[in-house]
Amino acid sequence: MTRHATIILLLALLIVSCKDSKNTTKSVATVYYGGDILTMVGDTPEYKEALVERAGKIEFVGASNKAMEVAGPGHKMTDLNGQTLLPGFIDGHAHFAAFSAQAIGAQILPPPDAEANNIESLIEILKTWNTPENRSLTGWIFGMGFDDSVLEDKRFPTKHDLDKVTTEHPIMLIHISGHFAVVNSKGLDEIGYNASTKDPEGGIIRRENGNEPNGVLEELAAIPHMLKVIHPASNEAEDIFFKAGQDLALSYGYTTAQEGRAMQNHNILANAAEQGKIKLDVVSYIDYLFTDQFMDSKWYGTSYTNHYRIGGMKLTLDGSPQGRTAWRTQPYLIPPEGTSKDYAGYPAIPNDSVVQSIYETGFKNNWQILTHANGDAAMDQMIRTMTPIAKKYGNSNRRNVLVHGQYIREDQLDAFKELNIIGSFFPLHTFYWGDWHKQIIGDSLGNKISPMRTAINKGLKVTIHTDAPVALPNLMRMVGISVERKSRSGQVIGAHEKLTPYEALKGITVWSAYQHFEEQTKGTLEAGKLADMVILDKNPLKVSEENIKNILVNTTIKEGQVVYQKP
Secondary structure (H helix, E strand, O other), rough: OOHHHHHHHHHHHHHHHHHHHHHHHOOOOEEEEEEEEOOOOOOOEEEEEEEEEEOOOOEEOOHHHHHHHHHHOOEEEEOOOEEEEOOOOOOOOOEEHHHHHHHHHOOOOOOOOOOOOOOOOOOHHHHHHHHHHHHHHHHHHHEEOOOOOOOOOOOOHHHHOOOOOOOOEEEEEEOOOOOOEEOHHHHHHOOOOOOOOOOOOOEEEEEOOOOOEEEEEEEEOOOOHHHHHHOOOOOHHHHHHHHHHHHHHOOOOEEEEEEEEEHHHHHHHHHHHHHHOOOEEEEEEEEHHHHHHOOOOEEEEOEEEEEEEEEEEEEEEEOOOOOOOOOOOOOOOOOOOOOOOOOOOOOOOOOOHHHHHHHHHHHHOEEEEEEEOOOOOHHHHHHHHHHHHHHHHHOOOOEEEEEOOOOOOHHHHHHHHOOEEEEEEEEOOOOOOOOHHHHHHOOOOOOOOHHHHHHHHHHOOOOOOOOOOOOOOOOHHHHHHHHEEEEEEHHHHHHHOOOOOOHHHHHHHHHHHHHHHOOOEEEEEEOOOOOEEEEEEOOOOOOOOHHHHHOEEEEEEEEEEEEEEOO
């Protein structure tokens, strides 16, 4: 062999060696041991001694000696040091694209999440946040999460309150329900609302002095403008927003997040996916008004592209129960200011034929449909308009979802069972607004919000959700409150509707994976599934009920990679 040929052979062997070395690196296993490994498999808790992860998937879960054998030579060891390993968390319903605005905007949540307990404190928080750097992100001063039911003033702020912050720059505050906004005088000018502006269908511009807008906007008078206000004003701002929202989700153990009402913000998520910025899986449900724009795209389907996909369609039939825009069959005991004694909320889409045609589009295209309905009148509309469409097109394994359902009646639970509807409930309401619900709908009905136990007993498939940024995306707080069902004042809101700690964990793991058609790859710690996992500082099944909500996420792992580590 010539010297030249020898050199070529050696180079070839070196290249092969490097490739083999890379392949070996990729296939190195990690063994997790030394703590509670809770698989979430089955109807009762199941613990294993060790888990083997390799190349982003779970290769083995079981006895330690077998795990070492499966892991093979050169594996890594991760000692849990008494912590608890669980499947990664999947929120049954949230608005991931808005996590960023919650993370970045003025912190106007009431205690215990922030310090906005009266309108005076709101004004001071906004003044502090009002810097050129912050305003440059969107062009507005904004914050998310004020709650009139908790504010000492017991009212909405108005443009007059916000004008005390500034009249030079526009301001928007978004209500904790996500269904109202308040803007200052400059904000009204920017939106284009004045005394001659008519209320849009499904929305109300609150008035004063005859017909002059007072700054408070309800439902579809607010929501389209909210999305524009919290939209990043530049590519640089978009990067800042996305990172802040994603970091917030990862810190609470999310490995799969939902964007539960995607509109123009789909473009932000798609751009982030194209640029490889998404570290967890994000599934969007497109608002029915935008399906023509986004459903017929590469993003729609059951598989992710760079951790992003469109899962189906979203339809909203009414508003917020705590904001008293949920559409009921009975009047609220305390109607909003300026309304009559028989006020019972109102529909987002008054015409049943319109709702039925939207359902027909979804069924005909085999889109999974998420329907927001809080009041029993809205759920009556959902049932009577979906039922003929389900009969026409068939209803097997569609996994359509009722989102929220706070004021659901028992007969409606039976109807949803017949329609194969998954109930994604929001038991955080029992803490945040349990006391308020009892005031506005009565003690008896107030104890029936988020009726998890009744739904399970009737055979419905269920999940639980944070609806973040309506509440912080704190999934362990949600698990704890689903078990406790205690209000801010310490009252138990419907003790008969409590979940067990194990059921509450199922609500954000295996049950939620099923809701999203992902039970084959997520939701439990089993061989062959994605190594999506969380490490908690304590075991939710081994602490007292009242301490579950205080459990912390120490580590979030997405497909074998640590994407969050508690400082």
